[in-house]
Amino acid sequence: MNTPYQNDSSDWATTTKALGWIIPDWPAPDNVNAVSTTRNGGRSAAPFDSLNLGDHxxxxxxxxxxxxxxxxxLLQLPTEPLWLEQVHGTVVSGMDASSGYPKADASVAFKAGQVSIIMTADCLPVLFCDRAGTRVASAHAGWRGLCDGVLEKTLAQMECDASDILVWLGPAIGA
Known part of the structure; x- marks a missing residue:
């Protein structure tokens, strides 16, 4: 799971480090927290052990x-994340999805307390926020999505100048 979200608390940093989760080293504003989980800390049995977050x-x-x-x-998330049904595409979901899991590979949040989340295994997680910390987004960037423009579409949905956007590239498989 890779997520940027707006939250004033950073008490979770100690716990996430103990689990081996990755806290991005990026110049995001203090009100934007982000983390990339690993397989550590969950209860799923093999072969999903242990922190599998995918219900598919x-x-x-x-x-x-x-x-x-x-x-x-553990992260003291202020709201329930909008879990996506990721399909290796370019659809970007707003946080106002009415029901179920939207078929999308990115989400954008404009309100404090909203949690933009994506899941990755070997694909590239890309987290975004504006310099003021009022807009956050996350994109699941597999090769298909990258080729077809998922990052560009995510930036467009953020509705702000590209020069105001900070980006973090998370862990991914390399060639």
Missing amino acids: VGDNERDVAANRQRVGD
Whole structure:
């Protein structure tokens, strides 16, 4: 899971470091927190062990729900994230999706307390925020999405000057 979100608390930093989760080293404003989880800290059994957050890969639904709850609790997320049904495309979802899991590979949040989240395995997680910390976004950038413009579409949905946007590239598989 890779997420930027607006929150005034950073108490979770100690816990996330102990789990081996990655806290981005980027110049985001203090009210924007971000983290990239690893497989550590969950309850899923092999081969999903242990912190599987994807409910689309055949893992036990209760374990996935418990893992998602654990992440929310540890990070003190202010709201429930909008979980996406990622499809290796270029659709960018707003945080006002009415029901279910929108088919999208990026999300953009404009209100304080909204959590923009994406999941990756070997694809590139890309986190965005504006310099004021009033807009955050995250994109799941696989090769198809990169070629087709998921990052450009995410930037366009942020509705601000590109010069005002900060970006963090998370861990991904390389060639």
